Amino acid sequence: MVFLGTGGGRFATITQKRRTGGIRFLSEVFNMHLDPGPGALVYSLNMGLDPQKVTAVLVSHSHPDHYTDAEVFVEAMTRGMTKKRGALIASHSVLVGNDTCEPSISKYHQQMPKEVIEAKPGITFTLNDARILITEARHTDPDAIGLRLETGDMGDIAYTSDTEFFEGIGKQYQGVRLLILCILRPSGKPWKGHMTTDDAIKIVEEARPELALLTHFGMQMIFRGPEKEAQLIHEKTGVPTVAATDGMCVNVQKEIQIQGPKKKQRGLEDSLKTDYV
Numbered sequence: 001m002v003f004l005g006t007g008g009g010r011f012a013t014i015t016q017k018r019r020t021g022g023i024r025f026l027s028e029v030f031n032m033h034l035d036p037g038p039g040a041l042v043y044s045l046n047m048g049l050d051p052q053k054v055t056a057v058l059v060s061h062s063h064p065d066h067y068t069d070a071e072v073f074v075e076a077m078t079r080g081m082t083k084k085r086g087a088l089i090a091s092h093s094v095l096v097g098n099d100t101c102e103p104s105i106s107k108y109h110q111q112m113p114k115e116v117i118e119a120k121p122g123i124t125f126t127l128n129d130a131r132i133l134i135t136e137a138r139h140t141d142p143d144a145i146g147l148r149l150e151t152g153d154m155g156d157i158a159y160t161s162d163t164e165f166f167e168g169i170g171k172q173y174q175g176v177r178l179l180i181l182c183i184l185r186p187s188g189k190p191w192k193g194h195m196t197t198d199d200a201i202k203i204v205e206e207a208r209p210e211l212a213l214l215t216h217f218g219m220q221m222i223f224r225g226p227e228k229e230a231q232l233i234h235e236k237t238g239v240p241t242v243a244a245t246d247g248m249c250v251n252v253q254k255e256i257q258i259q260g261p262k263k264k265q266r267g268l269e270d271s272l273k274t275d276y277v
């Protein structure tokens with residue numbers, strides 16, 4: 001996994017105090033971009049991660065810090081809209097729209113991926129060898145979703161997306177090795193529809209992953225210091241917790257390894273099989 005951004009919410013996005021490019025998942029069998037917000041394309045190129053090698057784009061909900069670069073990634077994935085290729089997985093709001101959000105990927109872009117999957121809580125599908133289970137999120141976009149990626153050998157990796165705490169949220173992530181939490185606000189600063197450190201403590205306590213990884217920091221979180229908040233979660237739950245940084249790489253093998261930003265990631269991608277083309 002490469003974190004092309006660890007910022008979230010309006011002011012972190014506007015100011016780019018933290019980047020907002022989302023997360024690239026690279027494995028031997030697939031290359032997925034999750035939540036390509038502003039900067040996803042540019043930082044992807046900047047880090048040597050070729051957008052044309054992407055085989056799946058997943059957009060968890062219809063807010064700009066998650067969707068702005070999605071159409072460009074669809075264009076890259078489909079070789080400039082010339083080849084039916086790859087998978088687009090997105091919430092109902094992103095594909096169709098709802099009462100509060102317009103669709104954020106045009107019909108033109110929705111017809112080119114080989115597969116388009118409307119992500120609703122409870123559905124599962126496979127991307128090559130990996131299985132993805134869509135989980136429930138409760139956010140200001142009522143169609144927002146999270147996900148649980150089941151890799152088989154390397155265990156499960158999950159992503160909450162933007163959500164508030166609700167009864168049962170942690171249960172969806174029990175047994176995962178790595179839990180990525182979109183934690184917009186620090187402890188003591190609640191905001192409806194969003195996650196604070198206090199909420200994250202409850203979720204991590206229930207899910208008990210091998211490692212909790214924090215990302216999607218809003219301005220108040222950035223000023224408070226995400227590392228301090230990670231420390232607090234670790235102290236309260238006993239679960240090792242790390243605050244992600246822009247450009248950080250996480251390698252899930254027998255152990256979960258974390259590396260600081262590297263300028264180029266070319267080696268990672270070249271090892272990918274290209275049979276999903």
Ligand SMILES: [Zn+2]
Pocket residue numbers: 008009063065066162216
């Ligand atoms: Zn967000």
Ligand SMILES: [Zn+2]
Pocket residue numbers: 061063139141162
């Ligand atoms: Zn949102």
